[in-house]
Amino acid sequence: MFQTRFHGRGGQGVVTAAELLSVAAFRAGRHAQAFPSFGSERTGAPVVSYCRIDDRPIRSREPVVVPDALIIQDTTLLQQTDVFAGLADDGYIVINSTRDVPELGIGEMLAGRDPARVITVPATRIAMQHLGRPLPNLVLLGAFAALTGLVGLVDVQAAAGERFQGAVLEGNCAAARQAYDVVKAHVGEGVGDAMAAVSAGAPVFDRKDADA
Amino acid sequence: MRKQIEGSAAVAQAVALARPEVICAYPISPQTHIVEALSAIVKSGDLQPCEFVNVESEFAAMSVAIGASAAGARAYTATASQGLLFMVEAVYNASGLGLPIVMTVANRAIGAPINIWNDHSDSMSQRDSGWIQLYAEDNQEAVDLHIQAFKLAETVSLPVMVCMDGFILTHAVEEVEMPDQATVDAFLPAFEPRQVLDPAEPVSIGAMVGPEAFMEVRYLAHRRQMEALEVIPAIAAEYGAVTGRVRDGLISRYRLDDAEIVVVALGSVIGTLQDTVDALREQGVLVGVLGITSFRPFPLESVRDALAGARSVVVLEKALAVGIGGIVANNVRTAVAGLAIDVRTVIAGLGGRPILGESLAEMIRGVDDLDELTFLDLRTELVERELQRNRATRRSGPTAENLLRDVGAVGDPLSVRMPR
Amino acid sequence: MHSLFGNAAAVATGVFAAMRAKGRDTRVVAQAGDGGTVDIGLGPLSGMFERNDDVLFICYDNEAYMNTGVQRSGATPPAARTATTQAVGEHPGNVFGQGKDLPRIAMAHEIPYVATATVADLRDLEAKVEKAMAIRGARYIHVLVPCPLGWGSASKDTILLARLAQQSGLFPVFEAEFGEVTAVLPIRRRVPVTEYLQPQKRYAHLFGQTPDTETIERIQAQADRNLSRYHIDEVEI
Structure with missing residues (x-):
């Protein structure tokens, strides 16, 4: 099972982002489950949503405790809440920012992590270019697709097609492609073993045992 | 479709x-x-x-x-x-x-x-x-x-x-x-x-x-x-x-046939329980899940039949009958009356408290040491602080507000979702 | 059908919605007493008005909860004695306020038809029901029905008291369409409120050895204001 946690602020489409990823995974022939951090969706307030992806039907309803990936829509959250809490040691991080990772001043929090798995994408800027509106969701998912290889760009674009149409759909698809291409050029054939995580089966609950 | x-x-x-x-x-x-x-x-x-x-x-x-x-x-x-x-x-x-x-x-x-x-x-x-x-x-x-x-x-x-x-x-x-x-x-x-x-x-x-x-x-x-x-x-x-989706209608059974321990529950927590059961069975714990689909009418016979082979039953409840404890548990006890089965109540998930597989696994492994009524992942330190306030002064103020001050925030999506 | 005390208007909406879904033209009438209308049923009634459902709602107003032993309702008039507003203390009887004027509340919803009537003029009532049934949408008729037991009056005076309520000006009889008063029943012989109040034991405390002239004057002022508000004139027959 591969678990992604989304961080953003109420109004930025954090819940929608998780839903879109689940639809993309569904389109890719996988099982997926997206859900919000219920009840906290006040405009401007920190909001969290989740998406699980697996090759088997997903039964668990517990919140994602140990995410395999983080998608962070708003860098102002980096200093405010512990967005990296619980992230698996080999987890992926996609941050919406025009700055490079070193410029974000989060080096301490990322200590020990594989730099190849942490990327920033100027998603809002790309969205503005293609859509004229600050809607970074599909840009971030395009980047996520390239980084993890978990879903294809076509799946992300298909998910967009279920929600948008006309110029907004075209803009979103183009924006997702741009992010996908940039990240793909950066990481090549994907990093790590996201696919393996999907096939790894049910989570082990006693982490102490797992560590031993 | x-x-x-x-x-x-x-x-x-x-x-x-x-x-x-x-x-x-x-x-x-x-x-x-x-x-x-x-x-x-x-x-x-x-x-x-x-x-x-x-x-x-x-x-x-x-x-x-x-x-x-x-x-x-x-x-x-x-x-x-x-x-x-x-x-x-x-x-x-x-x-x-x-x-x-x-x-x-x-x-x-x-x-x-x-x-x-x-x-x-x-x-x-x-x-x-x-x-x-x-x-x-x-x-x-x-x-x-x-x-x-x-x-x-x-x-x-x-x-x-x-x-x-x-x-x-x-x-x-x-x-x-x-x-x-x-x-x-x-x-x-x-x-x-x-x-x-x-x-x-x-x-x-x-x-x-x-x-x-x-x-x-x-x-x-x-x-x-x-x-x-x-x-x-x-x-x-x-x-x-x-x-093509065949269900019993009254109950749902998961790995009950040789189960010594059975967790009885209603609703979406059953999925988490099934994952937990699979993980525990890999460690040799013979546990299963009984889901109650029809709570009214209560299927006494189906429940009795499903639990007949169990040694220990835990009724996991997302509601609390204040002053007595379990609601579903009382119905389950009626169903197994006369059978030599321990029935315990575990109250979980009240007000959205996440029910973590890790917590369920620990609870099931320690089933024999459970009290008759247990509150899963109860934050005892919060309870104790409020009890101390109550003891210290008559006008200790509204309980909810007191606890919120101790916790620091309401509805913080991460604060209640981290592993203990 | 009877469902609950406070939900006649909503049940009527349900019946209406069912008829509409089934393409039938069966009309729907809901009835309640003053308690079920102005107190416990006001929310559903206001909702029915606001949606303008095709329901005629009739309130039979005897100005208190008579069935359970004459307790005060929101339609109980000022100073009246009831089992829960006894004629004792500094201000005996019901609290002196403006009451809950349901016909005007109904008018504020701008529904197609609102009317008041009393059991003293059955032809007038009949005509208003007929008119209401010729109109589509939410309609409301408020009927004053004296209660001999609850008001402490003689049974033989029931119709007389209903008439005096109108002729004193305390119960204006009128029609309104879409929030505007369109017709009023003129007064044949105007009477002072005392003529209406005195035969009722629920007002006996106003007429003791020392009459409570101040309260009586305040009730008279309410009657006078009704007449000017609805432009009700006295006419010679």
């Missing part, structure tokens, strides 16, 4: 497939997405004939459903939490009159303190209201139960509550196989009311009944629920035959 869809949207579509003629609702989280979607379906003309009535309260919502059902229309409404409590007088009226209304309860806690998150306090408060109560384990089952609920209600002339966990199911996007209209039409014939307001054949409905016959009316309601114990599996089988 298989869809990746939000639970609320899927349920709204399922309700529409059942062709209700009157839908009335008052919005309350986490039910809102269901009635919003139905409102759109009706307004677009996709569901005809159907009247969507926006009412001014839940009391009116149930009352409109009562009037519509008595006039021979298939009627549907949905609510949650405080909304269910606000309509309670009409809830009892609907069952007392034998009106086959179907209502979704998007399960949510009851205040005070105000809390919009999931538990089963709302529907459990109506366990004796005379309604049939079905609990969905996932959104597929929520869809399937809604379609079956109309048939069940109309077969036994009793209203049916379909309970689905608020947010956890209503707001979860996952895959659901939607039956097509032709399948539902073939499965669910038009509503043939047992009683109807019809000027061509005048009757009165709602007479006052005194001591001379009131007990008998009540007894007959109980009889009808007992009949439902036969009807529910029959309808589930019929539905399974046309959809």
Whole structure:
């Protein structure tokens, strides 16, 4: 099972982002489950949503405790809440920012992590270019697709097609492609073993045992 | 058709497939997405004939459903939490009159303190209201139960509550196989009311009944629920035959055959429990899960049969009967009366407290050391601090506000979701 | 059908919605007493008005909860004695306020038809019901029905008291369409409020050894204001 946690602020489409990823995974022939951090969706307030992806039907309803990936829509959250809490040691991080990772001043929090798995994408800027509106969701998912290889760009674009149409759909698809291409050029054939995580089966609950 | 869809949207579509003629609702989280979607379906003309009535309260919502059902229309409404409590007088009226209304309860806690998150306090408060109560384990089952609920209600002339966990199911996007209209039409014939307001054949409905016959009316309601114990599996089988999704209807069994320990639960936590059971069985713990789909009528025989081989039973409850403890557990104890089985109550997930697989695993492994009543992941340090305040001064202030000050924030999505 | 005390209007809406869904033209009438209308049933009634459902709602107003032993309702007039507003203390009887004027509340919803009537003029009532049934949408008729037991009056005076309520100006009889008064029943012989109040034991405390002239004057002022508000004139027959 591969678990992604989304961080953003109420109004930025954090819940929608998780839903879109689940639809993309569904389109890719996988099982997926997206859900919000219920009840906290006040405009401007920190909001969290989740998406699980697996090759088997997903039964668990517990919140994602140990995410395999983080998608962070708003860098102002980096200093405010512990967005990296619980992230698996080999987890992926996609941050919406025009700055490079070193410029974000989060080096301490990322200590020990594989730099190849942490990327920033100027998603809002790309969205503005293609859509004229600050809607970074599909840009971030395009980047996520390239980084993890978990879903294809076509799946992300298909998910967009279920929600948008006309110029907004075209803009979103183009924006997702741009992010996908940039990240793909950066990481090549994907990093790590996201696919393996999907096939790894049910989570082990006693982490102490797992560590031993 | 298989869809990746939000639970609320899927349920709204399922309700529409059942062709209700009157839908009335008052919005309350986490039910809102269901009635919003139905409102759109009706307004677009996709569901005809159907009247969507926006009412001014839940009391009116149930009352409109009562009037519509008595006039021979298939009627549907949905609510949650405080909304269910606000309509309670009409809830009892609907069952007392034998009106086959179907209502979704998007399960949510009851205040005070105000809390919009999931538990089963709302529907459990109506366990004796005379309604049939079905609990969905996932959104597929929520869809399937809604379609079956109309048939069940109309077969036994009793209203049916379909309970689905608020947010956890209503707001979860996952895959659901939607039956097509032709399948539902073939499965669910038009509503043939047992009683109807019809000027061509005048009757009165709602007479006052005194001591001379009131007990008998009540007894007959109980009889009808007992009949439902036969009807529910029959309808589930019929539905399974046309959809391929075969369920027992009354209960769900998971790895029970050789289980020494059985966890009994209702609703969406069963999925988490099944994962937990798989993990524990790999470690040699013989544990299984018994899901109760039909809480009213309570399937005493099925439960007794399912638990007969167990050594230890844990009833995991998302509601608390303050002053005694478990609600479901008392029903389970009745079911296993006379068998040498320890039945313990574990209260979990109140007000949206996440139920973590890790916590469940630890609880199950230590089942023999559990008290008769346990609160899973209770933050004892918070409790202790408040008790100390109470001891220290008479005017210790409002409990909820005191605890919030200790915690630091309300509803912080991460604060309550980290492993202990 | 009878469902509950406070939900007649909503049940009527349900019946109406069912008829509409079934394409039938069966009309719907809901009835309640003053308690079920102005107190416990006001929410559903206001909702029915606001949606403009095709329901005629008739309130039979006897100005208190008579069935359970004459307890005060929101329609109980000022100073009247009831089982829960006894004629004792500094201000005996019901609290002196403006009451809950349901016909005007109904008018504020701008529904197609609102009318008041009393049992003293059955032809007027009949005509208003007929008119109401010729109109579509939410309609409201408020009928004053004296209660001999609750008011402490002689049974033979029931019709007389209903007439005096109108002729004193305390109960204006009128019709309104879409929030505007369109017709009033003129007064044949105007009477002072005392003529209406005195035969009722619920007002006996106003007429003791020392009459409570101040309260009586305040009630008279309410009657006078009704007449000017509805432009009700005295006409010679």
